[in-house]
Amino acid sequence: xxxxxxxxxxxxxxxxxxxxxxxxxxxxxxxxxxxxxxxxxxxxxxxxxxxxxxxxxxxxxxxxxxxxxxxxxxxxxxxxxxxxxxxxxxxxxxxxxxxxxxxxxxxxxxxxxxxxxxxxxxxxxxxxxxxxxxxxxxxxxxxxxxxxxxxxxxxxxxxxxxxxxxxxxxxxxx
Amino acid sequence: xxxxxxxxxxxxxxxxxxxxxxxxxxxxxxxxxxxxxxxxxxxxxxxxxxxxxxxxxxxxxxxxxxxxxxxxxxxxxxxxxxxxxxxxxxxxxxxxxxxxxxxxxxxxxxxxxxxxxxxxxxxxxxxxxxxxxxxxxxxxxxxxxxxxxxxxxxxxxxxxxxxxxxxxxxxxxx
Numbered sequence: 001x002x003x004x005x006x007x008x009x010x011x012x013x014x015x016x017x018x019x020x021x022x023x024x025x026x027x028x029x030x031x032x033x034x035x036x037x038x039x040x041x042x043x044x045x046x047x048x049x050x051x052x053x054x055x056x057x058x059x060x061x062x063x064x065x066x067x068x069x070x071x072x073x074x075x076x077x078x079x080x081x082x083x084x085x086x087x088x089x090x091x092x093x094x095x096x097x098x099x100x101x102x103x104x105x106x107x108x109x110x111x112x113x114x115x116x117x118x119x120x121x122x123x124x125x126x127x128x129x130x131x132x133x134x135x136x137x138x139x140x141x142x143x144x145x146x147x148x149x150x151x152x153x154x155x156x157x158x159x160x161x162x163x164x165x166x167x168x169x170x171x172x173x174x
Numbered sequence: 175x176x177x178x179x180x181x182x183x184x185x186x187x188x189x190x191x192x193x194x195x196x197x198x199x200x201x202x203x204x205x206x207x208x209x210x211x212x213x214x215x216x217x218x219x220x221x222x223x224x225x226x227x228x229x230x231x232x233x234x235x236x237x238x239x240x241x242x243x244x245x246x247x248x249x250x251x252x253x254x255x256x257x258x259x260x261x262x263x264x265x266x267x268x269x270x271x272x273x274x275x276x277x278x279x280x281x282x283x284x285x286x287x288x289x290x291x292x293x294x295x296x297x298x299x300x301x302x303x304x305x306x307x308x309x310x311x312x313x314x315x316x317x318x319x320x321x322x323x324x325x326x327x328x329x330x331x332x333x334x335x336x337x338x339x340x341x342x343x344x345x346x347x348x
Contacts, residue, residue: 143319144343147340158345166342168335
């Protein structure tokens with residue numbers, strides 16, 4: 001955490017002073033390290049909402065009211081962000097969050113990796129980090145709702161589809 | 175709410191003093207009213223954990239540590255209990271709770287109706303009440319994981335199974 005803070009203490013105009021204070025649990029992804037950049041995770045939920053919106057735009061998600069996004073982040077049990085760090089600049093390149101009863105169940109939502117950083121194992125690293133954090137809170141039932149094109153991705157991470165015939169069901173307003 | 179409090183102010187040994195203070199949003203189910211009993215809902219999360227355990231025992235659920243159940247209730251977004259009221263006695267006959275990010279998504283867990291009160295439309299009433307409460311908080315994406323034998327029950331309530339191929343997935347520890 002100290003290292004992370006140091007990393008951004010000398011940040012330039014790219015990151016705001018608010019962002020420079022980003023804290024939480026940090027973990028570097030050694031396999032994604034290059035001469036020029038490194039990848040870090042954080043569980044600090046104090047994320048710039050416009051930067052998060054840019055990330056979601058990049059994968060074509062429908063825009064959501066920032067007021068509601070802010071509320072959702074505040075009331076998520078876990079917020080995980082993934083950052084590319086180049087010199088003293090950093091960029092939000094991935095995100096996931098989970099709701100939970102803090103005891104038995106967690107549900108993972110809004111998993112996103114910037115398209116320029118996909119196919120590098122970073123989505124897998126992001127999910128493994130998220131699972132690890134939930135497990136460290138003694139949550140044993142980790143769930144999610146997977147779009148068809150990512151079912152295989154989650155299966156490879158150990159998620160089971162419809163175990164014992166349990167079905168994910170959705171209710172939407174008329 | 176006043177009515178509910180009055181109802182239990184004179185409660186006898188059947189309900190504890192703690193239970194007598196049960197508050198929250200109350201709603202009677204007129205269709206379930208008989209000469210001798212009435213059915214009420216409450217959103218008060220101050221439920222006697224032993225009474226809840228008895229209810230879960232009645233449907234054969236595995237027992238869970240009360241410490242964790244307490245924590246889960248505290249951190250659920252919504253807790254709904256269903257009560258049979260006979261004279262000045264009351265009995266917990268149904269339960270449901272939901273986790274949520276307070277903004278977009280809610281997931282309903284632990285839906286249970288005492289077997290003696292099943293096949294009377296009370297499970298349906300419990301779910302409709304739960305949906306109504308979530309909708310009143312502007313939650314638009316209501317989800318759950320349904321065991322095979324209750325998929326049809328939830329479908330009749332408007333829940334869709336795997337909409338657009340979205341799959342419910344579970345991760346359990348090894």
